[in-house]
Amino acid sequence: MSAGGAQGYAPRALAVPALIGLAFLILPLAALVGRVQWSTFIADVTSEAALSALALSLGTGLVATLLCIIVGVPLALYIARSGPRLAAVLRAAVTVPLVLPPMVGGVALLYLFGRAGWLGGLGLSFSTPAVVLAQTFVALPFLVLAVEGAVRTSGVDYERTAAALGAGRWTILRRITLPLAAPGIVAGVVLCFARAIGEFGATALFAGNRPGVTQTMPLAIYTAFNGAGVSQGAAVALALLLLATAIAVLLLVRGWRPGAAR
Amino acid sequence: MSGLSAHIVVAREHFAVDIALDVAPGETVAVMGPSGAGKSTLLQALAGLEPLTAGEISVGDRVVDRVEAPRVRTEPKNRGIVLLGQDARLFPHLTVRENVAFGPRAGGADARAARDAADEWLIRVGLPGAGDRMPRELSGGEGQRVAVARALAASPRAVLLDEPLVALDPETAGEIRRMLRDQLAGTTTIAVTHDAADAVALAERLIVIESGRVTQSGPVREVLAEPASGFVASIAGVNRVVGVARGGGWSNGELHLTSTDAASRALAATDGAPLVAVFRPQDVRVVDAATNPDACRTRITRLESTLAGIRVHTPFCQVDVSLADAAGLAPGDPLQLQVDPAGVRFVAAR
Numbered sequence: 044m045s046a047g048g049a050q051g052y053a054p055r056a057l058a059v060p061a062l063i064g065l066a067f068l069i070l071p072l073a074a075l076v077g078r079v080q081w082s083t084f085i086a087d088v089t090s091e092a093a094l095s096a097l098a099l100s101l102g103t104g105l106v107a108t109l110l111c112i113i114v115g116v117p118l119a120l121y122i123a124r125s126g127p128r129l130a131a132v133l134r135a136a137v138t139v140p141l142v143l144p145p146m147v148g149g150v151a152l153l154y155l156f157g158r159a160g161w162l163g164g165l166g167l168s169f170s171t172p173a174v175v176l177a178q179t180f181v182a183l184p185f186l187v188l189a190v191e192g193a194v195r196t197s198g199v200d201y202e203r204t205a206a207a208l209g210a211g212r213w214t215i216l217r218r219i220t221l222p223l224a225a226p227g228i229v230a231g232v233v234l235c236f237a238r239a240i241g242e243f244g245a246t247a248l249f250a251g252n253r254p255g256v257t258q259t260m261p262l263a264i265y266t267a268f269n270g271a272g273v274s275q276g277a278a279v280a281l282a283l284l285l286l287a288t289a290i291a292v293l294l295l296v297r298g299w300r301p302g303a304a305r
Numbered sequence: 306m307s308g309l310s311a312h313i314v315v316a317r318e319h320f321a322v323d324i325a326l327d328v329a330p331g332e333t334v335a336v337m338g339p340s341g342a343g344k345s346t347l348l349q350a351l352a353g354l355e356p357l358t359a360g361e362i363s364v365g366d367r368v369v370d371r372v373e374a375p376r377v378r379t380e381p382k383n384r385g386i387v388l389l390g391q392d393a394r395l396f397p398h399l400t401v402r403e404n405v406a407f408g409p410r411a412g413g414a415d416a417r418a419a420r421d422a423a424d425e426w427l428i429r430v431g432l433p434g435a436g437d438r439m440p441r442e443l444s445g446g447e448g449q450r451v452a453v454a455r456a457l458a459a460s461p462r463a464v465l466l467d468e469p470l471v472a473l474d475p476e477t478a479g480e481i482r483r484m485l486r487d488q489l490a491g492t493t494t495i496a497v498t499h500d501a502a503d504a505v506a507l508a509e510r511l512i513v514i515e516s517g518r519v520t521q522s523g524p525v526r527e528v529l530a531e532p533a534s535g536f537v538a539s540i541a542g543v544n545r546v547v548g549v550a551r552g553g554g555w556s557n558g559e560l561h562l563t564s565t566d567a568a569s570r571a572l573a574a575t576d577g578a579p580l581v582a583v584f585r586p587q588d589v590r591v592v593d594a595a596t597n598p599d600a601c602r603t604r605i606t607r608l609e610s611t612l613a614g615i616r617v618h619t620p621f622c623q624v625d626v627s628l629a630d631a632a633g634l635a636p637g638d639p640l641q642l643q644v645d646p647a648g649v650r651f652v653a654a655r
Contacts, residue, residue, distance in 0.1 A: 206381040210411035
């Protein structure tokens with residue numbers, strides 16, 4: 044793509060709503076940064092409550108993302124290689140948690156894993172594993188849909204070529220299918236992780252809000268704004284930290300471009 | 306011992322392919338046919354990408370596909386058949402070297418040995434030192450060279466070519482054709498092509514497929530010299546006109562041709578036998594009716610510009626004339642033709 048060569052023919056007047064949209068996304072974040080009390084910022088983000096919430100968020104977010112990869116990539120492959128009708132049904136099933144209010148997801152998880160639920164015997168509710176399950180539930184669709192799209196787009200022609208050259212199914216998966224879908228997988232993992240560490244509703248209902256055990260960053264921020272535990276200044280600081288984490292993840296992934304390093 | 310032998314039956318709604326073919330070890334057979342005749346279906350079935358309705362495929366004495374009991378269905382990866390198409394389909398995320406080394410590595414070869422062998426293959430296909438390049442940096446011709454190296458590095462038992470030259474400019478196509486002929490020598494090959502020049506350059510035998518059936522087969526030049534159908538005549542660039550033997554020559558209504566070829570005259574000996582006259586458009590001359598009362602009388606239906614001059618279409622045959630001779634000719638004009646008996650061959654009608 045040459046610089047300025049791919050401008051296309053969009054009407055210039057569209058710049059106005061485009062700028063309004065951009066401002067709507069950027070301005071609230073600027074307002075948030077403006078409210079940060081820099082004098083106490085370091086103390087706020089290094090307080091024990093903040094650090095344990097951050098550690099819990101990152102830890103559970105990573106485990107949830109890992110779980111999503113382990114079950115999500117195979118599910119995405121399966122959907123991508125199904126016939127159109129079955130694929131449509133499966134895609135709809137995967138999309139349901141995406142359009143469901145997370146609160147409802149939390150209630151649903153509670154009825155499955157809660158003490159009186161079908162799988163209540165596992166004793167998972169209101170524990171750290173419950174946080175991971177809640178995050179996995181809401182984040183999995185993002186990964187599956189992104190990976191499924193990438194795998195379907197790259198098609199089966201390269202896989203057929205590889206098979207004709209004598210490659211087995213695992214070799215094709217490892218050396219052809221996954222590398223070709225790498226951009227989609229990376230995008231899916233980023234979305235998945237971002238959704239996992241930002242998860243609030245399902246976690247609150249299914250895992251609760253116990254500092255150090257189930258109180259992740261979003262819950263800590265909510266609690267702080269309600270005036271309990273940490274101060275409101277700390278809440279703003281935590282929010283900024285969450286924002287910074289999200290941006291850091293994005294930049295990290297941008298820096299690692301699949302295929303470029305080979 | 307057999308290189309590749311197959312009887313392929315694929316039935317679809319409105320369309321059925323029923324083709325038997327036998328390729329000797331190391332032989333190259335060209336397959337030609339009109340669009341939609343079933344050439345692609347044939348290759349897909351051989352490669353294992355299209356299930357057979359009936360029949361059997363064996364490669365090097367091993368049955369890889371059989372519908373009748375005992376049923377056999379070998380996965381594409383275990384057939385040892387590699388398909389080379391118009392699109393080189395190089396793996397875009399791997400270097401040229403890793404592309405070529407893919408087959409051997411998938412077969413369990415040591416990675417370093419496979420890469421060294423890949424560099425050797427690149428030299429053989431005329432791309433020395435290209436190993437570190439990425440497929441997107443290659444031209445169309447270079448991509449096909451790499452595809453050939455990758456296919457042959459996998460030591461296939463048979464190679465299928467699906468018009469690998471059509472997307473290339475004529476000069477590059479010529480170079481790749483020469484490279485293919487050199488590199489495929491000794492490899493059992495089936496080459497589907499639209500171009501008779503490919504068939505002549507690459508193959509020993511030609512199989513013609515029309516409407517899902519083999520309509521003619523034999524040594525390439527023999528098939529082209531004795532076209533059994535209008536399609537073969539068109540790819541060979543000759544006129545093929547059906548008539549009957551009469552008076553030691555060929556006749557169709559008031560048209561009459563003779564031949565100096567001994568075999569042709571023998572065929573024309575039986576009066577009334579169906580007979581096909583074959584002659585090149587260049588061997589037809591436009592003559593004056595007054596001085597040549599026995600010339601074929603016909604009418605111009607269409608004039609077509611060609612590289613050499615003008616091709617005159619008539620209901621009877623096609624005639625090549627020079628630009629100077631074509632001056633004054635127009636569709637609808639009457640025309641008297643004479644065909645040099647030295648350029649006429651008779652073929653038994655089938």
